[in-house]
Amino acid sequence: MSRTEKDRNSDSIRGGFPGLSRQIDLxxxxxxxxxxxxxxxxxxxxxxxxxxxxxxxxATGVAVYPSDFRPKGLLYAAILxxxxxKGKVAELDTSKADAAPGVMAVAVATxxxxxxxYVGQEIVAVAAETKALAEDAxxxxxxxxxxxxxxxxxxxVDARKNLPAVDPLPQSLQEAGARGEKEVExxxxxxTQVQMHHPLxxxxxxxxxxxxxxxxVWASTQGTFMMQRSLAQAFRxxxxxxxxxxxxxxxxxxxKLQAGIEARLCAELAMEAGRPVHCFVDRRGQAxxxxxxPSSLHWIRAKANSGGxxxxxxxxxxxxxxxxxxxxxxxxxxxRGVRRPRHRDIRGNTGAARAFRxxxxxxxxxxxxxxxxxxxxxxxxxxxxxxxxxxxPVHHMQLKMGAEAFGWxxxxxxxxxxxxxxxxxxxxxxxxxxRWGGMxxxxxxxxxxxxxxxxxxxxxxxQDIGTGTRTVLAVVTAETLGVDVKRxxxxxxxSQDPAGPSSGGSTTTPTLAPAIRHAAWLAxxxxxxxxxxxxxIERKELSLEGGKILKGGxxxxxxxxxxxxxxxxxxxxxxxxxxxxxxxxxxxxxCQFAEVEVDPETGLVQVRRIxxxxxxxxxxxxxxxxxxxxxxxxxxxxxxxxxxxxVDAKLGRVLGTDLEHYRIAGSLExxxxxxxxxxxxxxxxxxxxxxxxxxxTIPTSAAIANAVRNAIGARVHRLPLTPDRVLEVLDxxxxxxx
Amino acid sequence: xxxxxxxxxxxxxxxxxLAPLSRIPSGGPAPGEEPPTRARxxxxxxxxxxxxxxxxxxxxxxxxxxxxxDRLGNTAAKEVCDLGACGACTVLLNGELVxxxxxxxxxxxxxxxxxxxxxxxxxxxHPLQKAFVSEDALQCGYCTPGMVLAAYAxxxxxxxxxxxxxxxxxxxxxxxxxxxxxxxxxxxxxxAELRQGRGK
Numbered sequence: 001m002s003r004t005e006k007d008r009n010s011d012s013i014r015g016g017f018p019g020l021s022r023q024i025d026l027x028x029x030x031x032x033x034x035x036x037x038x039x040x041x042x043x044x045x046x047x048x049x050x051x052x053x054x055x056x057x058x059a060t061g062v063a064v065y066p067s068d069f070r071p072k073g074l075l076y077a078a079i080l081x082x083x084x085x086k087g088k089v090a091e092l093d094t095s096k097a098d099a100a101p102g103v104m105a106v107a108v109a110t111x112x113x114x115x116x117x118y119v120g121q122e123i124v125a126v127a128a129e130t131k132a133l134a135e136d137a138x139x140x141x142x143x144x145x146x147x148x149x150x151x152x153x154x155x156x157v158d159a160r161k162n163l164p165a166v167d168p169l170p171q172s173l174q175e176a177g178a179r180g181e182k183e184v185e186x187x188x189x190x191x192t193q194v195q196m197h198h199p200l201x202x203x204x205x206x207x208x209x210x211x212x213x214x215x216x217v218w219a220s221t222q223g224t225f226m227m228q229r230s231l232a233q234a235f236r237x238x239x240x241x242x243x244x245x246x247x248x249x250x251x252x253x254x255x256k257l258q259a260g261i262e263a264r265l266c267a268e269l270a271m272e273a274g275r276p277v278h279c280f281v282d283r284r285g286q287a288x289x290x291x292x293x294p295s296s297l298h299w300i301r302a303k304a305n306s307g308g309x310x311x312x313x314x315x316x317x318x319x320x321x322x323x324x325x326x327x328x329x330x331x332x333x334x335x336r337g338v339r340r341p342r343h344r345d346i347r348g349n350t351g352a353a354r355a356f357r358x359x360x361x362x363x364x365x366x367x368x369x370x371x372x373x374x375x376x377x378x379x380x381x382x383x384x385x386x387x388x389x390x391x392x393p394v395h396h397m398q399l400k401m402g403a404e405a406f407g408w409x410x411x412x413x414x415x416x417x418x419x420x421x422x423x424x425x426x427x428x429x430x431x432x433x434x435r436w437g438g439m440x441x442x443x444x445x446x447x448x449x450x451x452x453x454x455x456x457x458x459x460x461x462x463q464d465i466g467t468g469t470r471t472v473l474a475v476v477t478a479e480t481l482g483v484d485v486k487r488x489x490x491x492x493x494x495s496q497d498p499a500g501p502s503s504g505g506s507t508t509t510p511t512l513a514p515a516i517r518h519a520a521w522l523a524x525x526x527x528x529x530x531x532x533x534x535x536x537i538e539r540k541e542l543s544l545e546g547g548k549i550l551k552g553g554x555x556x557x558x559x560x561x562x563x564x565x566x567x568x569x570x571x572x573x574x575x576x577x578x579x580x581x582x583x584x585x586x587x588x589x590x591c592q593f594a595e596v597e598v599d600p601e602t603g604l605v606q607v608r609r610i611x612x613x614x615x616x617x618x619x620x621x622x623x624x625x626x627x628x629x630x631x632x633x634x635x636x637x638x639x640x641x642x643x644x645x646x647v648d649a650k651l652g653r654v655l656g657t658d659l660e661h662y663r664i665a666g667s668l669e670x671x672x673x674x675x676x677x678x679x680x681x682x683x684x685x686x687x688x689x690x691x692x693x694x695x696x697t698i699p700t701s702a703a704i705a706n707a708v709r710n711a712i713g714a715r716v717h718r719l720p721l722t723p724d725r726v727l728e729v730l731d732x733x734x735x736x737x738x
Numbered sequence: 739x740x741x742x743x744x745x746x747x748x749x750x751x752x753x754x755x756l757a758p759l760s761r762i763p764s765g766g767p768a769p770g771e772e773p774p775t776r777a778r779x780x781x782x783x784x785x786x787x788x789x790x791x792x793x794x795x796x797x798x799x800x801x802x803x804x805x806x807x808d809r810l811g812n813t814a815a816k817e818v819c820d821l822g823a824c825g826a827c828t829v830l831l832n833g834e835l836v837x838x839x840x841x842x843x844x845x846x847x848x849x850x851x852x853x854x855x856x857x858x859x860x861x862x863x864h865p866l867q868k869a870f871v872s873e874d875a876l877q878c879g880y881c882t883p884g885m886v887l888a889a890y891a892x893x894x895x896x897x898x899x900x901x902x903x904x905x906x907x908x909x910x911x912x913x914x915x916x917x918x919x920x921x922x923x924x925x926x927x928x929x930a931e932l933r934q935g936r937g938k
Contacts, residue, residue, distance in 0.1 A: 055871035058879030059886060060863060061814025061854040068813035076808070090761055101778075130808065132799060146761050200818045200826055200880035200914050250816070250880030251914050283819050466878030466915050623874040627920060631877055634916025659912060660823040667908040670918045 030578040033514070034480070034521035036686040037618060039679065044546070045479045046687075049623040052471045053490060054248055054464075063248045066218040067280045069206050075104050075127040077269055077279035078134035079262065080141055081288065082110070082121040085349035085652030086151035089114050089123070091144035097126055100140050102133035105272035107265045116145065117323040118350050119653045120288025122261050127269040127277045152348040153652040156191070156295050156320050159346055163189050163299050164316065169714075173417045173733045176714040178380025182306040186374060187299070190367035191718040192701075194320070194645035195293040196286070196662060197356055201250020203290050204280030205263045207270040214241040215267060220280070221259070222252040223502030224463050228495045230259035231267055239495075246463040246493035253635075254355035255291040256465075257504050287657035291354025292645060294327040295320045298367035302337075304375040308389045315341035317364065325353030329364035334435055334589075335372060336390040349652050355504060357632070358436060358694035362639060362701055366719060369432035369702035374715060383431060383706065384408055394589045394615075395433050398678060402431075402613040405676060406593040411609075417713025417733065419600060426598040430706025432699035434590045438616070438691020439684055440510025444577040445498035448477060448519035449570040450527055454560040456481060457570075458519065459491040460512060462500025466631075467693055468624035469508055475621050476513050476687060480520035482547035483559050498574065506588075506691025511577060513620060514685040519575025526571045527562055534565040580684040588681045588690050590614035592633070594703040595671075598711045603727035605708055607637055607671040610700065617681045617690030629675035629696045636700025638665035641720050785846045787812065788856025796843045803827045803838035806853065814853040814883045818912070825911030828884035829853050835891045835910075854883035857890060866890055866928040875924035877915035884911050889925045897933055899925070 029036070037046075057063035094106045109122035124141055128134035166189045170176035205219040205227075215237060221227045224244045232239045249256075266279030281290060296319050303312035313335075319327020327345040332338060341364075376386035384403050388396055403409075411429040420427050449457040458477045464470055473490035491497060501511040524544045531549055532539040543550045549557040557565075595609040610633050619625045642663040646655045656662040681690045701719055708726065709715045714733040716725050779798040786792070787810060796805060806812045806829070815838050818826035822840040829838045830852040858864035866886050869875070876882045885908060892899055892907035899907065904925045913921070 049874075051871045052874060052876075054879070055874070055876060056860045056863060056867065058876055058882050059854070059867040059870040060858055060860050061812075061883045062860060063879060064813070065816075065880065067817070068807070070808070070811045070813065130797075131804065132797070144761060198914055200816065200824070200878065200912070202818075248879065251878040253914075283821070468877075627874045627877055627915075627917065630919055631916030634918060635914075638916075658821050658823060659819040660821060664912060664914065665916075666912060667905045667918050667921075670905065670922070673919050 026581055028579055028581045033578050034518045034686050037688050043479060044482070045475050045485060047619045047622055050471060050475055050485055050621050052468045052624055053474055054470055058248065065201055065248055065250055066206060066220040066246060067201050067204065067250070069218040071206070071208060071276045073275045074206070075129060075269070075273055075275050075277045076131040076134050077125050077127045077266060077277055078131060078138055079122050079265070079281065079285060080124045080138045080143070081285060082116045082119060082123055082145070084116060084145055084147045085119050085153065086148040087116045088146040089116065089143070090146045091142065092123070093142040094124055096140040096142065097137040100133070100137040102129035103137045104128060104275060105269040105277070107268040107272065109261055109265055118288070120285065120351055122265065122289065125265040125269060125279065127273055151652050153350070153649045154647045155346040155348040156297060157649065159297050159318050163297065166299065170733060172735070173713045176733055177416065178378065183304060184375055184378040185301070185303040186378065187301040188371060188374065189717060190298040190300070190370055192296045192363045192366055193643070193719055194295045195356065195639050195643045196645055197253045197255040197291055197354070198286060198659065198662070198664065199251030199253055199255065202280040202282065202286055203256060203260055203262055205266050206276060206278045207267040208276035209271050209274070214243065216243045216245070217263070217267065218245050219263065220249045220256060221246055221463060222256040222465050222504060224461055224493060224495045225499055226257065226502050227259045227263065231263065234264050235267060242495070244495040248493070249463060249465060252465045252503070253357045254359065254504065257355055257502055260290065283659060284657040287662065288654055289351045291325070291356065292322070292351065293356035293362070294322065294325070294353040296327065296329050296363040298329070300367060300371045302371050302375055304379060308379060308381050308386050310335055310337035310372070310375065310390050313338045317341050317343045319343065319345045320348060321345055321353035322348055322350040323352055326359070327353060328360045330360040331364040331368045332433060332435060334392045334395055334433070338368065350647055350654065357635065358698050361436070361698040362636065365432060365434065365698050366702045366705060369699065370705055370715065373430065373706040373709060377709065382412065387431070387433070391433065394680065395591060398589060398591050398613045398615070399431070399433070401678070402591050402593055402611060402676070405674070406611040408593060411595050413710050416710050424600070426600055426711040427596070428707045428709065428711025429593065429595045430703050430708070430710055431591060431593045432702035432706060434592070434695050434698040435587050436506060436691065436695035436698065437587045438506035438510060438695060439580055439587070440501070440507040440691065441577065441580045442501040442507065442511050444500045444511050444515045446512065446515040446519040446575040447498050448523040448573045448575060450523050450563060450566065451570045452563055452566055452568060454487060454563040455489060456483065456487050457489045457491070458516060459497040460500040460515070461493070461495050461497035462508060462512065463493045463503060465503045467503070467508060467628060468621060469512065471624060472509050472513060472620050473516055476516040477520040480517050481524050481559070482545060506693040506695065509620060510617070510685065510689045510691050513687040513689040515575045515577040517575070517686050519573050522573035522575060523571050526573055527566065530566045530571065531557065531562050588615040588617070588692070588695050590695055590699070592696070592699045592703040594700070594707040596704060596707040596711055598708060598726060600730060603723035603730060605641055605721050605726060607669070607704055609672045610637070610703070611674040611676065612696050613676045613678050614692065614696050615678045615680045615690070616692035617679055618688035619677050619679055620687070620689055622677065625677055625692055626675045628692045629677070630673050632693070632697035633673055633700050634665060634670070636697045637669070637671070637704065639719065640701035640704040641665065641669070644720050781844055783844060783847055785848065786850045788851070788853055798842070798844055800843045801839055802829070802841040802843050802846055802851070805843040806838060812853055812855060814855045816880050816883065818880070825884045825888060826881055828887045828911065830887060830891065835888060854886050857886065864890070865931045866893070866925070869924040869928040869931070870921070873920050873924040873927060875917055875920040877917055881911060881913040885913065885921055889928070892925070893929055893932060898929060
């Protein structure tokens, strides 16, 4: 690449925010990559409201989810789970189940002599002609367990008692309010609960072995290629002999990244039966064994000086991931003075934790943002002003922007704990910040074909967990070639297509978009070459702009006319995902503002309004990007107010394993939600796209908790903010009287 | 606890308090005992699904949801909680909303069942289905068929629902991706369209 060309490219890249704009270091940009988009690029399709491509198939019920797939001769599986939290399988006899009506295969997960580590551990799976017959057969399995009474049901109970000392809780509103002190030093404890994923489509696959010994699975997974690798390994097949299909799937939130034991059992059953087997985990199994966001305990000591600056910070955290998995938490790193914490995981005999939408972050941010807020309250400084003094420039800008749009000044209650005269409700407002990586960059390839009839086919084997991957393929291709989205046929969720990422870490779009753009750009270049060849003109005279072929800068051919020249063999281009450049920022930032109403009689918290400012770099599709923010907020609200997995301490059993007793926010609890997309984090790949799935769920619970603090005049230190916990605090600071 | 005769919650607790290690039969028939056999009763059933008349034999214990999904291959209604708590299996039974997972197929003799497939097709969608797509009122889409039908049942009774009435009508339908506010907007949009007669 010539020096001038390189310079021109770097001029076209801008990253950052108004007033904070920075030049991007392009030294790592690959010269073979497509020309990059920047904040200044005028888009035709990108950033508009393109309806998701598979929306109509979903809304009319014709979309075939992996759990919907009904091949001929399908058998249904059921799984027997351990009723005890710890012990050993003493005896296991499946012969009576094997002989039961309709049973075609039995597979053992935990055989004789093997350890049991939690209630819900898979013991045996059975495949039968119907689900009911499979369940009947489970009752015929003879299972004797050696129960070990020395199990840990919920280690948080003991850990609570062993925390370092905390300052006594305020006993009155006055005490909880500003002390008018010049500086403040506090030690406080915070606690978060276990949250269950409960994606609506259960975990599972439908598996079938073909006559040639290859395995085909329809998998409800967040990682088609990871599923392929896991099953290939388990059955000692080369990867290419395992075909994974996930055309659409019904949610995962982190819990469907790995191929669970149910997938292996399903394929085993299919092999034994010689027929396709449908093995999807029932709701109780979901609650017991398919992962969770672990609970956490935090002890934080912090100090702020009279100038409102955080000058000291010390934190100790504990995570409780169950028998396996990670309970690590993440604290914000962008506040002045906030230092790295010490952390310890404490295991127990419950189902293992799995990644859950921004693993560790909502836990840590609830604690740290509560602490930051409390420092401001005790100093008598507006929490907005306090944060502005302590955050980085990007959050500083976002906080100001969000506060203005939210109406912070009017909504922040200057007299916490004083009921509104008209409604007799306690009202308050709170805020919290977020930050996440989400730059993407895993290996990915995208195939783009331009056909003679003017249609464009684009393919990648990765899945869509509901974010709109198929639509991203179409939008980026349409923009790059300058054609209408309707021309594009986007194919995803098939392991026979080019490799793509798992949907984790908010990286699907930022990983795929640059490879899609590269593929479409290469295909467009090839199209110009074919036109030049056919028309016997110089290639360099031609260019592709706005969906038209220009010759010497003047309209020459329409896209369709050009395609007609390419012959029956389509143009094929394989796009690559090059490394990220050194970008303007290493992650996406955001902040949220919440307004709540608390009933002083019942302690019930109702969220009225949430406003989010969220950065995600270039917005590929505005509608689906906003949907991610809205969904993340609703999940955060549900975490803040309702969701909590309870465990019976005596039996080690999870209580509330159905959706009746495990409460998730519903339509009646919905506040007004205002998402503001703020595309600042740009300039790290040729599209400037960054992740958005996880970052907006991080600060929601903290913003709501801070709003409750502002409403009632004292802090609830533990999630969820249930009426009893709110009442307890109200009683304490108001002396039981309102 | 009849499924595990020699073992009850009481004996389990007692055992725990006596010894840290106890041997417990945890499932199935005790040695020497015959496994339970459930009588499988079957019957004839006639019903109409999405306008198509059907006559078939079903087991007495088969639910309407199993009939639709596993026997008829109509997987529009989804199985999520299997306890009538989430609304994902919502269908209209003679015009009334029901959870198909809680409805025995045999109780639908002569009934008309409407799934979201019968409401509209990708080529000829119902205004609600169009609005769900244009407002992006779905993400993973697994709750969508139930949501669309619950909204349809509302609009059949109330042509101009308030936001609160929409929220109440959808209170039995759970969405895990968090699309509620967009669903409300979609229902409002479809209602307006239907009122202006730009419906089907």
